[in-house]
Amino acid sequence: MTGIALKWALKKPVTSRYPFEPRQPIADSRGTLDFDTLTCVYCGVCAKKCPTGAIEVVRSGRRWAIDRLLCISCGACVEICPKKSLALDTRHTGPTITRDREFFTGAEKPAA
Amino acid sequence: MIPHEQTFEAIGSDALLRRVGELKAGGWRLAAISAAKNAAGLELIYTFDREYRLLNLRLQLAGEVVKVPSVSAQFFCAALYENELHDLFGLEVENMALDFKGNLYRTAVKFPFGCTKAPAPALAASSEAAKSPAVAAANKGA
Amino acid sequence: MAKTIVPFGPQHPVLPEPIHLDLVVEDEVVVEARPSIGFIHRGLERLVERKDFNEFTYVAERICGICSFIHGQTYCQGVEQLMHLEAPLRAKYLRTIWGEMSRIHSHLLWLGLMADAVGFENLFMHSWRVRERLLNVIEGTTGGRVIFGTCKVGGVRRDIGPEALPGTLKELESIEKDAREITEIFLHDSSIKDRLCGVGVLSREDAYALGCVGPTLRASGVEQDMRALGYAAFDQVPFKVVTRTEGDSYARCAVRCEELLQSFEIIRQAAARMPEGEIAVKVSGNPKGECIVRTEQPRGEVVYWLKANGTKNLERFRVRTPTFANIPALLKLLQGCDLADVPVLVLTIDPCISCTER
Numbered sequence: 001m002t003g004i005a006l007k008w009a010l011k012k013p014v015t016s017r018y019p020f021e022p023r024q025p026i027a028d029s030r031g032t033l034d035f036d037t038l039t040c041v042y043c044g045v046c047a048k049k050c051p052t053g054a055i056e057v058v059r060s061g062r063r064w065a066i067d068r069l070l071c072i073s074c075g076a077c078v079e080i081c082p083k084k085s086l087a088l089d090t091r092h093t094g095p096t097i098t099r100d101r102e103f104f105t106g107a108e109k110p111a112a
Numbered sequence: 113m114i115p116h117e118q119t120f121e122a123i124g125s126d127a128l129l130r131r132v133g134e135l136k137a138g139g140w141r142l143a144a145i146s147a148a149k150n151a152a153g154l155e156l157i158y159t160f161d162r163e164y165r166l167l168n169l170r171l172q173l174a175g176e177v178v179k180v181p182s183v184s185a186q187f188f189c190a191a192l193y194e195n196e197l198h199d200l201f202g203l204e205v206e207n208m209a210l211d212f213k214g215n216l217y218r219t220a221v222k223f224p225f226g227c228t229k230a231p232a233p234a235l236a237a238s239s240e241a242a243k244s245p246a247v248a249a250a251n252k253g254a
Numbered sequence: 255m256a257k258t259i260v261p262f263g264p265q266h267p268v269l270p271e272p273i274h275l276d277l278v279v280e281d282e283v284v285v286e287a288r289p290s291i292g293f294i295h296r297g298l299e300r301l302v303e304r305k306d307f308n309e310f311t312y313v314a315e316r317i318c319g320i321c322s323f324i325h326g327q328t329y330c331q332g333v334e335q336l337m338h339l340e341a342p343l344r345a346k347y348l349r350t351i352w353g354e355m356s357r358i359h360s361h362l363l364w365l366g367l368m369a370d371a372v373g374f375e376n377l378f379m380h381s382w383r384v385r386e387r388l389l390n391v392i393e394g395t396t397g398g399r400v401i402f403g404t405c406k407v408g409g410v411r412r413d414i415g416p417e418a419l420p421g422t423l424k425e426l427e428s429i430e431k432d433a434r435e436i437t438e439i440f441l442h443d444s445s446i447k448d449r450l451c452g453v454g455v456l457s458r459e460d461a462y463a464l465g466c467v468g469p470t471l472r473a474s475g476v477e478q479d480m481r482a483l484g485y486a487a488f489d490q491v492p493f494k495v496v497t498r499t500e501g502d503s504y505a506r507c508a509v510r511c512e513e514l515l516q517s518f519e520i521i522r523q524a525a526a527r528m529p530e531g532e533i534a535v536k537v538s539g540n541p542k543g544e545c546i547v548r549t550e551q552p553r554g555e556v557v558y559w560l561k562a563n564g565t566k567n568l569e570r571f572r573v574r575t576p577t578f579a580n581i582p583a584l585l586k587l588l589q590g591c592d593l594a595d596v597p598v599l600v601l602t603i604d605p606c607i608s609c610t611e612r
Contacts, residue, residue: 001376001377001439001443004380004435004439005376008380014383014386026390026393026394027394028394028397029393029394029397029398030397030398030403051305051309051312051313072312072401073397073398073403074312074403075397075403075411079411088397118546141462141463141465142465143465143555143557143574143579144557144559144572144574144579146559146572146574147572148561148569148570148572150569157559159546159557159559159574163478164478164480164482164483166546166548168546187463187465188463188464188582189464189465189579189582191582192578192581192582193578196578199292212288212290215290216289216290216291216292217291217292217295217611218290218291218292218293218295219292219295224297224300225297225299225300
C-alpha cells in the first residue's frame, strides 16, 4: 500500500476539475438526441417506439417535441427512424430548472 | 455444460408441508417463492434447487381462500419470502417462524400487488385515504 | 442487561442503497436484527402490464444500477426461451464479454465500499479509480457507463467491431494490472485482515440451508455458480468456480478478488473465440408460456419467472434477486456480533437493495 500511496502522491490527480476543464466525451457514447427538421416526415414511429413516451409528434401541424428529462438516450428512435432524422450526440443534456418540452416545427409541406 | 433441468409439480395446500419435508430430507433447498394473480385466484410457485436442478411446486389458491401454511419450520429463509408475499399480495401465511406482521415492506399503498387496477400515485392515495376511510378500505380489500 | 434498539440505515455511509435494520443491542453486542425494506420499491414487476415485452428490456435493465446488464440479459434470455428463439453465436459472446465487464465493475465497486467500511478511504478511492477506467471502456463499447442498453430480445444492439476490439483488449490488460495491485492489498494488508478475518463465519450447512447464493455461498465451500449452466457463451469459454472453505468475511473478499481477476481472462478467451456473424435475429409474434431462467449476477444467482399468454404484454414477471436470498444469512450473521462489525457484515453479503425491492 505504501508503494501505491507514494506513487500517486507524486503524480497528477486522476480527477479532473470539471466544469472548469471540459470533459472529453468518449466516441459513440449515448447522450443528447439531435433532430433534423429538414428530413423528418412526421410519421410518428419514433413516438410509438419511445419506451418512456418522451417524443410527441403532431403530424398535421408538422411539430415534433421531446421532453429532455424523460429521454433515457436508449437510441430506439434512432434505429427505427425511416428517414434517419435522429441521431445521438455524445454531449450530456444540460441542467434545467423547468420541465417543458422542446418543440421543433417543420417547414410547410411544399404544395404538390 | 450442465443441463438446465426444471420440473413443475401441481400440489394442494394440504399436501404442501409433507412434500416440503420430503424435499428437505432429499437435500433440496428453497430458492424462491413466487406468486401471481390469475383468473382463478392466486398461484404460488415454490422453487427448490439442488445441484443446478430446479423443482417447482405449483399451488393454486382458489378465489377467496388466500391462506397457506408456512414452510419456514423446514426452511428458515421462507419466512422472508412469505412476509414479502403478505405485504405485497395480502396473502395470509400461518405460523411463520419470523413474523413481521406487515412491517417488512414499507409501501405507500397496502398490498400493492393484490389489487387489479394500477395503484394511484402515493400522494393522491394518502390524501384520498384521509378524506374517506371507506375508499381506503375498499382499495385495501380489492 | 437492558436492551437498546439502534436503528441502522436507511442512510448510512456504508450502504450503497437504503435498507433499514433495527439492531437490538445489549451492551455493544447485537442480539437480533430486524430488517425493514421498501425505500426503493418501485413496483417494476407490475410495469409489464403497461410496457410491451420488447420495451420492457429497458425497464429490466434499470432494476439495478450495479448489476444492470445481467438483468437485461436474463430477461432477454427468458423471452427468447418463451419464443423459441436462439440469439446468434456472436451475440452470445458479446453478452458474455459485457456480462464479465459488469462483474468486474461490480466487484471493484464492492472492494471500494468494503475498504470504506473498514475505514480505509485511500484504498476505497484507488479501487474506484481503477473502476473509472473500466467504466470508460464500457462507455466506449456500449454507449453508457452504468446502464449498458445493449441487450435486446433476439440478440444485442451494438457490436464490438474488429477495429475496436484490439484497443479494448489492450486497455483491459492495463486495467487488469491495476486491479491486481489493488486485490493484492486486500488479500495481504494487515489492517484489512484484522477487520475481516474471523468476522461473520458462516458454516457450510448454514449457508446451504439458509439459501445463500453467490460469493457468500462459495466462500463457505459450496461449489455452485450458475455460469456452469452454460448460458450465453459459457459452455464454450472455460472458467473455474472459485470457492474457499473458511466462510468468514475475508474468504468472501478473497472469492470476489479471484472472480474479478478471472473475469479478465474470460473476456480474453471470449474475444479470441468470438465468431463473425449476425448480432440479432428478427423477432416477430408474441411470447407464450412460462419459464424460469437463472443466471449468475455478481452477487449470486438470480431467478426470473416469466409468464406470457400470447399478447404483447407479459402476464407476470418475477425476479428473485441474490441479495434477497442472502438476507436470511445476514440476519443470522448479525446475531451475536459486535456493534462495530455491523457495517462489515452488512457489506459482506454485497447488498443490492434496489435489486431486492424492484
